[in-house]
Amino acid sequence: METVFLCEDSMEGIFTGVYDGWASKKGHANIKLELKQCNTFRLFAEYINVKTDAQKARKVSDTVKNKMGEEALIHIMRAALAVDDEKADAIYRTIVVGLALKYKGKVMDCLSNPGVLKVFKLSRTVFYEADHMKGFIRFKELQNGVYFAKIAPKSHLLPIISPHFADRLPNENWMIYDENRGLFSIHAKQKEWVLVEDEQINIDTINKISENEERIQELWKCFFHTVSIKERENYNLQRKNLPIRFRENVLEFNN
Amino acid sequence: MNLIETKSQNIFNCQTETKNKMPLMEKLAVLSDAAKYDVACTSSGVERKGDGKGIGNCVSSGICHSFSADGRCISLLKILFTNECIYDCKYCLNRVSNDVKRASFTPDEVCELTMNFYKRNYIEGLFLSSGILKSPDYTMELIYETIFKLRTVHHFQGYIHVKAIPGAEKTLVAKTGFLADRMSVNLELPTAEGLKQLAPNKNRKTILKPMRLIQNGITSNKDELTVYKSAPRFVPAGQSTQMIIGATPENDFQIMTVAQSLYQNFDLKRVFYSAFVPVTEDKNLPSLPGGPPLLREHRLYQADWLLRFYKFKAEELLSEETPNFNVLFDPKCNWALKNLDVFPVEINKASYDILLRVPGIGYQSARRIMKARKFAKLNFEDLKKIGVVLKRALYFITCNGKMMYATKIEEDYITRNLLEAMDKKSYGIGDITYKQISLFDTQIQGGCSSGNSLFM
Structure with a gap:
């Protein structure tokens, strides 16, 4: 009978699932990893709830590394940040295949394996979205001097993009708010960035912009419009390159 | 250093006293409008982490921050320092004889815009070009002063792309190179004759001189860096150039040959092609009733990619007899149709260089095929997963000795089938009926002699 390990939808949760699945010694073919949220129960399967354990997760990530x-x-870590019902199992399969290989470092080249292919594709999706987001995020300067940005990405991008901005703007206080997950990444001047959960957003504070802010925003919009060449106008290409779903939070597309 | 600063500030104060009253918004509108015909807006080629004290870093792949209504990427704050130009190049909006609104920034204004835009993540850095104000030296000095301020006063570590002004003094260009990430000198027109005709104040020699200077700077800097790791870096993202396409009668073969020799002899990172947009009227300029030659520009970029990443040579793609690209097919597909004796190739055996030449296989797919076939024999299903465009590739490949469908390896047959599968609208050829295709066939075989009518 198949044994299903239900894990939490987070990097730690999935890695703990991999650890427990492996340790159960039921044989890889008889094990399946699923996410708790998207699970529909089947009749002929045994279900085990995985309790997320930082230490177990650490062991798995160390082994992989x-x-x-x-x-x-x-x-694998990028794949874990993606939105996909079967990502946990794909990660498990990839690790199983990888550890069995003679040249374990080449695991990501085995694209003919469905698990590896899935991880590869998810990783690519997350990478592209993060790449887009690094460009499309718009900060605004609040009255209290904080640079604030709001995003609504499909994947959980904050762990990927925050280091980029921490390196880029080390002397600013900034925060990025992931609307879809209710998560914040917060960076204080000359400090490390942190991920904050369950924090209520104070609408008043984020609507109070600094004195200079509006002027800079107008300057940017002016630049954005004049830099386009009229004879070459191509709105299809624009939409292909900057999809509509990003535009809600991109300043120059909102009046 | 002090000498330069005080000198240029003095000149500046007396010269711009009246003009400084123009509000920043208006200046920005004038000077970004004037800079937009320069196509280079990439922020790629250099990887630099922030030092933890200043502001900014660089990502080697570059980052696009927005896309304007023409679909082009906005990565850098692309502006002219001034559009008060003493030259009279016929294709240029800012030529001295043209009646347009003139404006000049001050170095501080450029810094203010750059820093404020950068902090809000609007841009990846600055692209600073300029009209020739007073003299090449004077202009170069102003550009130098601006980026010197950005780098030292504002501790800006983002991307900076500046123009080397042809005719400016050697030391000025060299000094600027140590502050900039990329430098470029525009070739403007593909041949010396074209330049003579349309840009009376410029000549090929003065353009190639700073280009050679930057090239030598980069080479000697590389030697230096191997010995002293922390030596200052000179133009780390390399240099680029730009040619205007369609303003003068050169054919594609001439343009590709020029581009190839620039890559080979000047170690350029990129050559950009800019479809001519008639912004001024002159009897020497062509009229373009069909709009700018965008399809031609597109084909040139495709061929440029083939030169840089696919190990093609200009002579393989075009020749004296067929000097222009095919309107219907991209250059690689066109090459494959003319060289059918090479095909079909076996995916599980062919070398990397051969895989690169198969239409429908890009360099990423080719690399993935090389890796994946070490673990298992690949079939068509695998190729699809890897990202090969099978509807194009299927005529040119075999997997384990078999083709995907029974197809003839025959030019007419493949041409017809590829045209069928093509998204015709995106190529701007609209509704082509079956009958019209057979008419086109003869023209396809002759390269694209008729294609010109689309461009002229």
Whole structure:
């Protein structure tokens, strides 16, 4: 009978699931990892709830890193941030395949394996979205001097984009709010960035913009409009390159 | 250093006293409008982490921050320092004889805009070009002063792309190179004759001189960096250039040959092609009733990619007999149709260089095929997953000795089938009926002699 390990939808949750699944010694073919939220129960399967454990997760990520290399770990971690019902199982399969290989570092080249292919594709999706977001985020300066940005990404991007901005703007106080998940990443001047959950957003504070802000916004909109060449106008191309779903939070597309 | 600053400030104060009253918004509108015909807006080629004290970093792949209504990427704050130009180039909006609104920034204004835009993540950095104010030296000095301020006063570590002004003094260009990430000198027109005709104040020699200077700077800097790791870096993202397409009668073969020799002899990172947009009227300029030659520009970029990443040579793609690209097919597909004796190739055996030449296989797919076939024999299903465009590739490949469908390896047959599968609208050829295709066939075989009518 199949055993299903239900894990939490987070990097730690999935890695703990991988650990428990492996430790159960039921044979890889008899094990399936699923996410708690999207689970529909089947009759002929045994269900086990995975309790997220930071230590177990750490062991898995260390093993992946040491045996299969940094690149594989990055792919797997990105896949864990994606929105997909079957990502947990794909990650499990990838680790199983990887550890069985003679050259374990080459696991991401085995694209003919469905699990690896899935991880590869998810990783690519997350990477592209993060890449887009690094460009499309717009900060606004609040009265209290904080640079504030709101995003609504499909994948859980804050862990990927926050280091980028921490490196770029080390001397600013900034925060990015993920609307879809209710998460904040907060960075104080010359400090490390942190991820904050369950924090209520204070609408008043984020609507109070600094004195200079409106002027800069107008300057930017002016630049955005004059830099386009009329004879070459191509709204289809524009929409292809900057999809509509991003535009809600991009300043120059909102009047 | 002090000398330059005080000198240029003095000149500046007396010269712009009246003009400084123009509000920043208006200046920005004038000077970004004047800069937009420069196509280079990439922020790629250099990877630099922030030092933790200043502001900014660089990502080697570059980042696009927005896309304007023409669909082009906005990555850098692309502005002219001034559009008060003493030259009279016929294709240019800012030529001295043209009646347009003139404006000049001050270095501080450029810094203010750059820093404020950068902090809000509007831009990846600055692209600073300029009209020739007073003299090349004077203009270069102003550009230098601006980016010197950005780098030292504002501790800006983002991307900076500046123009080297042809005719400016050697040391000025060299000094600027140590502050900028990318420098470019525009070739403007593909041949010396074209330049003579349309840009009476410029000549090929003065353009190539700073280009060579930057190239030598980069080479000697590389030697230096191997010995002293922390030596200051000179133009780390390399240099680029731009050619205007369609203003003068050069054919595609001439343009590609020029681009190829620039890549080979000047180590350029990029050559940009800019479809000519008639912004001024002159008897020497062509009229373009069909709008700018965008399809031609597109084909040139495709061929440029083939030169840089697919190991093609200009002579393989075009020749004296067929000097222009095919309107219907991209250059690689066109090459494949003319060289059917090479095909079909076996996916599980062919070398990387051969895979690169198959239509429908890009360099990423080719690389993935090389890796994946070490673990298992690949079939068509695998190729699809890898990202190969099978509807184009299927005529040119075999998997384990078999083709995907029974197809003839015959030019007419493949041409017809590829045209069928093509999204005709995106190529701007609209409703082509079956009958019309057979008419087109003869023209396809002759390269694209008729294609010109689309461009002229």
